Amino acid sequence: MASNSILATAVVVALIVGIAAGYGVASTHVSKVTTTLTSTITVTTTTTSPVTVTATYASSLSQPFVVGAAGTLKFAFTDLLNIMKSMYPNLNIGQPYFKGSGDVAQYELDTNQLSIMASADTTTIPSVLFAHNYTDYEIAFGVTQMVIIVDLNTTAGQEVYRLWQEAQSYPPLSTQWNNTWREIFTIIALNSSTVVGVSNPFTDPSGYQAQCMIKLAGLTFFNNASYLYDAIYSNPSKYFMRNTEVDLFTLMDAGQVQFILSAYLSNAIPQTQEYKGTAYITLPFMINLGNLSYVPYYHQVNTTWTEVGVTKTFKCNPVVYTITIPNNAPNPTAALYFLTLLYSPIGQKILEENGIQPIVPGIVYGNYSNVPAILRPFTAPVSQYPQYAPIFP
DSSP: OOSSOOEEEEEEEEEEEOOOTTTTSSSOOOSOOEEEEEEEEEEEOSSSOOEEEEEEEEEETTSOBOEEEEGGGHHHHHHHHHHHHHHOTTSOBOOOEEEOHHHHHHHHHHHOOOSEEEESSSSHIIIIIITTTSOSEEEEEEEEOEEEEEETTSHHHHHHHHHHHHHTTSOTTSHHHHHHHHHHHIIIIIOTTOOEEEEOTTTOHHHHHHHHHHHHHHHHHHSOHHHHHHHHHTOGGGEEEESSGGGHHHHHHTTSOSEEEEEEHHHHHHHHHHSTTEEEEEOOTTTSSOOGGGHHHHTTOEEEEEETTEEEEEEOOOEEEEEEOOTTOSOHHHHHHHHHHHTSHHHHHHHHHTTOEEEEEEEEEEOGGGSOGGGGGGEEEGGGOGGGGGGOO
16 A cells, blocks of 8 residues: 555464463363463565564453454454464453444443454544543554445346446446446435435444445436435435444345445455345445545545434545554453454455455554554554545544
């Protein structure tokens, strides 16, 4: 992503001290296990010679390690947690909490149980956790894109999928290409017989990001940002809303919606494999919120939503995943295991396989001095990449 690319390899060694009595029997009680994490990282950039960084951290393995993350990170993060279980069998990995990013942030405020918090936008962590002094930095580690999930068991879904395949054969921005995309969005938004599934903008970033996508589609293909948006969101019978995008597949499975608008490539890939008869269509870069070079175009629209007397306005940014370690994380050492694994070659591959393009180096918004030293070789403050400053609050 950046001209000053950072290539880093990490070797993480866990030295487990304090083997409990009764080791090897069916039931073992561990009174206390201490872990020392030693990480040696060699960093090479285009402007510096190789540098080695070594950092050591210690914590109790008996403390639970709980990850809280946006629901669409469930698939990639579950793969990472399974690797951690194999690498560190004595690590106390608790049940992860995958919900809408807003719900996850509120859960941390209510429980103080998370050692990792990850969001599907750049605003939730600052607006909730920064504001309550739970952390003062976030790392943008990946970007995904909006897609639309279609039910191939319906006539409307089949027609949209056929038109999408047709659009792939036309030169982008050509007359035929534009006309085909207009047909697609006419079926989805303007046809009175179709119903869409969306998530709640207050609990899940994909809720307002779907609204951004629809406004950008209106602007791009109909010269009117409100045209498609009003056809959907001003008509309560046109949409079903749930708190998080991963819950919308049950509506499609029940035949209640033909299209899911609150969808990322990162959840569409695994979920369309799980739910037979569904597929996803990718969207043009000028509307999919997945291209960091198109931030000025995305910022031509924003969206406002009111619920229970509360009104919020949302900025239309790329779909960027961010992560932080809360100040009072029960197991910050395990959090460092996790983030080191995330930035390892296998971690980056897992992200890519789940529709997430890694951001390397990770862009840090907030107090860079509080980023753990072991993560510095993988990250850089946003001040070093001012072109990305507009995607943060």
